[in-house]
Amino acid sequence: AQSVTQLDSQVPVFEEAPVELRCNYSSSVSVYLFWYVQYPNQGLQLLLKYLSGSTLVKGINGFEAEFNKSQTSFHLRKPSVHISDTAEYFCAVSARSGGSNYKLTFGKGTLLTVNP
Amino acid sequence: KAGVTQTPRYLIKTRGQQVTLSCSPISGHRSVSWYQQTPGQGLQFLFEYFSETQRNKGNFPGRFSGRQFSNSRSEMNVSTLELGDSALYLCASSSTSASSYNEQFFGPGTRLTVL
Numbered sequence: 001a002q003s004v005t006q007l008d009s010q011v012p013v014f015e016e017a018p019v020e021l022r023c024n025y026s027s028s029v030s031v032y033l034f035w036y037v038q039y040p041n042q043g044l045q046l047l048l049k050y051l052s053g054s055t056l057v058k059g060i061n062g063f064e065a066e067f068n069k070s071q072t073s074f075h076l077r078k079p080s081v082h083i084s085d086t087a088e089y090f091c092a093v094s095a096r097s098g099g100s101n102y103k104l105t106f107g108k109g110t111l112l113t114v115n116p
Numbered sequence: 117k118a119g120v121t122q123t124p125r126y127l128i129k130t131r132g133q134q135v136t137l138s139c140s141p142i143s144g145h146r147s148v149s150w151y152q153q154t155p156g157q158g159l160q161f162l163f164e165y166f167s168e169t170q171r172n173k174g175n176f177p178g179r180f181s182g183r184q185f186s187n188s189r190s191e192m193n194v195s196t197l198e199l200g201d202s203a204l205y206l207c208a209s210s211s212t213s214a215s216s217y218n219e220q221f222f223g224p225g226t227r228l229t230v231l
Contacts, residue, residue, distance in 0.1 A: 036222075043120070043206055043222035043224045046221075090159065096217075102172075103161050103174075104159075104220065105161070106160075107158070109159075
């Protein structure tokens with residue numbers, strides 16, 4: 001079984017400031033890692049994913065995340081945020097093996113609010 | 117390519133009623149998963165269908181059921197609605213290539229309100 005903890009439920013920042021959204025996970029098996037974004041009244045959009053290889057992954061809209069196996073973390077970062085980045089962000093994992101990559105386990109989400 | 121579509125987008129029901137939600141996956145996708153999103157519990161996996169068969173089920177009571185048709189469209193049904201079933205229900209579709217990873221694409225969701 002897997003679990004995901006997003007350490008901050010809300011993160012307010014000013015426009016053009018850097019931001020980090022924290023995510024830790026627990027799993028008894030090897031996992032894939034994801035960050036999704038949800039804008040109001042919309043579904044989830046994949047920001048980035050870690051499948052294998054380089055631990056620093058780059059996604060859409062200038063976001064990046066670093067996989068740290070020893071700390072079981074997958075924190076999301078952006079060097080300079082825009083008003084349009086205001087949304088809820090979800091960290092998720094899925095098991096690598098057994099054909100179960102369709103089942104995502106999500107964190108509770110972090111509401112990022114970018115203020116002018 | 118059209119994305120995942122869900123109908124209806126909004127529903128209001130009363131306790132004790134039943135409801136059916138529909139999901140049309142991206143063309144060519146044969147796997148459809150359903151998730152429930154609530155403020156208290158967050159996003160939780162309901163079940164996944166592939167080739168008209170339920171492959172896995174989350175930890176939800178039997179009042180929650182689903183099915184998939186030969187064209188990969190899927191429906192989920194909730195019987196004897198309770199107030200706690202008020203949620204955003206999200207559907208996601210995925211291709212099923214030989215790769216160990218197949219990205220899931222989410223629809224906009226159906227917002228169910230139970231009064």
